[in-house]
Amino acid sequence: MIKELGKYFIFLGQLFVNRESFKTHYKLVLDECISIGIGSVFIVALVSTFMGAVTTVQTAYNMVSPLIPDYVISQVVREMTILELAPTIIAIIFAGKVGSSMAGGLGTMRITEQIDALEVMGVNSVSYLVLPKIVASLLMYPLLVVVAGVCALLGGYLAGTLAGIITPNDYVFGIRSSFNEFTITFALIKAFVFAFLVSSISSYKGYNTQGGALEVGISSTQAVTNSVIAVLLADYFLAQLLLSE
Amino acid sequence: MIEVQHISKSFSDKPVLIDVSGVFEKGKPNLIIGASGTGKSVLLKCIVGLTKPDEGLVTFDRRDFTNADRNGKIEIRREIGMLFQGGALFDSKNVEENVRFPLDILAKMTKDEKLDRVNFCLKRVGLTNANKKMPSELSGGMKKRVGIARAIVNNPRYLFCDEPNSGLDPQTSIVIDDLIQDLSEDYDMTTIVVTHDMNSVMGIGERILFIYQGRKLWEGNKNDITHSNVKELDDFVFANKVMSSLRDQR
Numbered sequence: 001m002i003k004e005l006g007k008y009f010i011f012l013g014q015l016f017v018n019r020e021s022f023k024t025h026y027k028l029v030l031d032e033c034i035s036i037g038i039g040s041v042f043i044v045a046l047v048s049t050f051m052g053a054v055t056t057v058q059t060a061y062n063m064v065s066p067l068i069p070d071y072v073i074s075q076v077v078r079e080m081t082i083l084e085l086a087p088t089i090i091a092i093i094f095a096g097k098v099g100s101s102m103a104g105g106l107g108t109m110r111i112t113e114q115i116d117a118l119e120v121m122g123v124n125s126v127s128y129l130v131l132p133k134i135v136a137s138l139l140m141y142p143l144l145v146v147v148a149g150v151c152a153l154l155g156g157y158l159a160g161t162l163a164g165i166i167t168p169n170d171y172v173f174g175i176r177s178s179f180n181e182f183t184i185t186f187a188l189i190k191a192f193v194f195a196f197l198v199s200s201i202s203s204y205k206g207y208n209t210q211g212g213a214l215e216v217g218i219s220s221t222q223a224v225t226n227s228v229i230a231v232l233l234a235d236y237f238l239a240q241l242l243l244s245e
Numbered sequence: 246m247i248e249v250q251h252i253s254k255s256f257s258d259k260p261v262l263i264d265v266s267g268v269f270e271k272g273k274p275n276l277i278i279g280a281s282g283t284g285k286s287v288l289l290k291c292i293v294g295l296t297k298p299d300e301g302l303v304t305f306d307r308r309d310f311t312n313a314d315r316n317g318k319i320e321i322r323r324e325i326g327m328l329f330q331g332g333a334l335f336d337s338k339n340v341e342e343n344v345r346f347p348l349d350i351l352a353k354m355t356k357d358e359k360l361d362r363v364n365f366c367l368k369r370v371g372l373t374n375a376n377k378k379m380p381s382e383l384s385g386g387m388k389k390r391v392g393i394a395r396a397i398v399n400n401p402r403y404l405f406c407d408e409p410n411s412g413l414d415p416q417t418s419i420v421i422d423d424l425i426q427d428l429s430e431d432y433d434m435t436t437i438v439v440t441h442d443m444n445s446v447m448g449i450g451e452r453i454l455f456i457y458q459g460r461k462l463w464e465g466n467k468n469d470i471t472h473s474n475v476k477e478l479d480d481f482v483f484a485n486k487v488m489s490s491l492r493d494q495r
Contacts (some may be wrong), residue, residue, distance in 0.1 A: 046300065116329065120293055120326075120405075121347050121351070123350055126306065
């Protein structure tokens with residue numbers, strides 16, 4: 001475990017050694033941004049819309065006291081979405097979609113000697129292949145979290161109003177009342193940390209694949225499970241660090 | 246000229262290469278031959294620096310490669326072209342982008358100059374009008390030829406080929422062998438070819454190293470190989486029925 005952690009940090013150190021030109025990296029980062037950002041926006045929007053809708057329905061179901069005003073439902077949806085559902089649950093989706101794709105792609109490049117070909121040409125393959133993925137994830141994942149937050153709140157609005165659980169005015173009032181801006185900062189800090197963890201762990205797993213097609217599959221699976229565990233641990237520590245009194 | 250001196254390499258205490266030495270000369274194909282699993286590819290990887298030998302030294306024109314620092318290694322690597330067993334073409338790039346890749350990374354050329362150079366190399370390997378094809382659209386032989394074009398696009402001083410004929414039909418194998426020989430002579434490159442294909446050995450084997458169970462057992466050329474008096478080499482050379490019948494006729 002400690003040996004593996006040490007190898008992971010050495011791998012991260014290689015990202016910044018003997019890099020190619022800024023122009024080369026700029027193009028690669030743009031390509032990755034399109035692949036990671038545009039490629040994930042549909043699934044993120046879909047999942048978060050339903051997440052918001054279900055949260056609204058379940059919150060309303062649990063509000064049995066007539067003394068609690070309806071707008072509390074959308075307040076709860078807002079807090080859950082911004083603090084936890086948008087950054088963390090979407091990080092798990094992100095690990096499943098983008099992380100496994102990164103690990104699979106790099107693993108395939110490893111077993112088909114494409115990474116060796118880069119090394120023989122004198123290119124630092126870690127920096128050339130992995131750095132753009134991490135930078136693109138750091139740029140795109142916070143944007144995906146923002147999209148997820150908006151979609152979840154919209155999903156909650158649709159589910160709540162269409163089912164007659166809450167009036168449109170109450171929903172909007174609840175969303176706006178007692179709003180603490182720091183929750184947005186907290187969500188974005190989480191987004192940066194999770195983006196780094198998912199992209200770097202998945203790349204590490206894919207880059208160090210050894211064997212054949214079976215091992216590429218194993219690397220992809222390990223990339224997702226390790227990323228998810230890291231995300232959940234980081235989620236707890238960030239909450240302790242930034243939210244505890 | 247590339248020189249390897251007393252190279253040894255083990256994986257998990259299992260010796261794969263044991264005290265291998267040899268000189269690979271300029272302007273001709275130098276072949277490393279042997280049965281599967283004898284350490285040929287490991288030797289090649291030690292030479293190009295993809296694997297670090299446990300002991301020994303590799304020099305490129307008397308420049309120490311094994312103990313060079315990172316920048317020293319990169320300097321030498323940028324003079325290397327390599328053809329991998331499966332071609333190792335980048336899946337996401339088309340033929341033209343694959344061949345242009347070393348130029349994009351290493352050369353200070355205009356876009357047009359790069360394109361001219363790419364087209365020249367593709368023509369040299371007999372692949373015109375394939376620029377926009379993706380690797381998945383190419384046959385095994387075409388992939389190898391694109392791999393060779395990419396390997397030579399930067400005018401390397403050293404060319405390495407790992408099993409260039411594996412998975413190819415005999416006619417395409419001959420085309421690839423001839424291409425490697427012509428390129429080595431025309432551009433005066435130091436070329437090392439790892440193979441176990443006897444057609445290649447008899448076709449382009451101007452200098453041959455025979456590896457057996459991690460040790461170099463014999464070196465010579467294609468004219469000497471059939472009467473070496475080394476039992477292990479004879480077993481390897483005459484395993485083929487055609488070669489065996491030739492020996493019987495002799």
